[in-house]
Amino acid sequence: MEKKQFGNFSKSIYTDLALEVKEAVSEEKGEELDGVEMEVNEDSGVKVTWVKITNENGEKLMGRPIGNYITIESEALRTNDVDAHEEIIKIMVDNFSQIINLNQNETVLIIGLGNWNVTPDALGPRVISKTLITRHIKEHLPDSIDSRVRPVAALSPGVMGITGIETYETVKGLVERLRPSLIIAIDALASRSVNRINSTIQISDTGVAPGAGMGNKRQALNEESLGVPVIAIGVPTVVDAATLVNDTMDLLLSQMIKETGSGHEFYDALIGLESQEKYQLILQLLTPYSGNMFVTPKEVDAVIDRLSNIIANALNISLHKGVTKEDINRFMY
Template sequence: MQLTGRTDMAAEFVKGKNGIRCESYELYGEKITEILVSEKETALFNRPCGRYFTVDSTDVPYADGQIHALCTVLNKLLPEGKCLVTGLGNPSVASDSLGWRAAGRVLATSHFIESMHNADGIGNVSVIRTDVSANSGIDSVFHAIFCAEKIKADYIVAIDSLACSEPERLCRSIQVTDTGITPGSTTGNRNRLDRAAAGIPVIAVGVPTTMEYESDNDRFFVTRYDIDAEISRYAHIISCALNRSLCPSLSYSDISMLMNYS
């Protein structure tokens, strides 16, 4: 049994490649790696060009540090305007339920934001959670684009589980990119949720929750034994960071109270 090398993590697929613009620094106890894949390098890696940020944690992650570091990264990439947060994945599979569980804790404000007298610092946010096509018969990319068009969103934030090829990254890294995402790529889906498809920027946020192995010509995915706890923890970290970035006028205690209330 051996790893296939399949990965969604930019920090892995550009590893050891010369000429790649890569910068690493520490922030709130987390290691931040910023990678820029140019149009010229897109063909080399067979990956879309754009900016990739990775937030790497130690063996004992510190949630507050991860939240603060992720907020800083999000603030570098999130555009202005109306946001559609989209939770991707399969809610029935623990390792693929990150998008669903994180989006379920993001504060939706669009239904009352326009009637507020002073909405400064409160983002215009809508939230949906799509299901995999095997359950719904509808590609989640089409679902997200349709909703974004109907509500006239200015950009999409898509949350999903990812795959990695380095065991130390499993449930220990967060990747944020402005290149979009291909939901269900492990099952052969090729429809991308990105600016080209949606007509608006798509920011993808994900955590590697599985690794692909091969044995006797069979391929399968493995995950951590405590994946339920890890998914719960990262759903909290991602949703909290998004809430703080999208609604900066709310205090940490306000966000915590509203998240628990919802």
């Protein structure tokens, strides 16, 4: 796992969310961070947070490149609330418009990262299966498709354990052949908060390092490595066991004190530890028994299906200007 530099300390945090890194660094330093800006908006139960890393100092503090990191949070992402999902799609489209600036005839390549055989890691391939793919039609049958539709190509390259090919090698070859103006990479992420599992979407314009949040970092897909701007979209679908135990312990002790008045001494001792110190202690205790274990909710299959619908529809509407969801349904079926 890559060690992230936070201030004068080097700490391992299993997370792909820039917002969580910002929270950890701010908690540690207890002050505003030079080179890191944050803007929060909340409406109708949907919270949108922009974390902007603006200079090299912010890059060093956060362990992430300069750029924009948009986090959309809503409990409705976990549920089958169609109206709420429509609102989230609109919010995603609005935020996409602020970081995507393309002519309508420019090609976009969408990459669905992950292992389609493992449900928590199958978000990318499932989004690809619901995306409006048009490059071949625009090239060979231009008269049979609406002029509002841009050329879009997509691929789910699988994982190296299945293909024997590094994802970067596959994508680099496609870029050299297709010459897209933009790459959009979709991936399942890891979080350090149980509350954010399957209820958060992160969008960034800095690319992606597949597997980084789970300690299995591969070659990064970004503008520097590919020569093309890369937007990353991801949802945290797993949390490591130490985080789960940490959150459960806090809830258990709080409930014990509330109901019986006991547990104060142990609770006070834990509260006296910084969050990262407590996390590292639990990780050390668990390692001999569980190793590097990640967990996901039991209903993950249904949730991943709904999340892939939301992300695919947001992409379809954002990339094909003037095309509605009803139009997309007509094109797809």
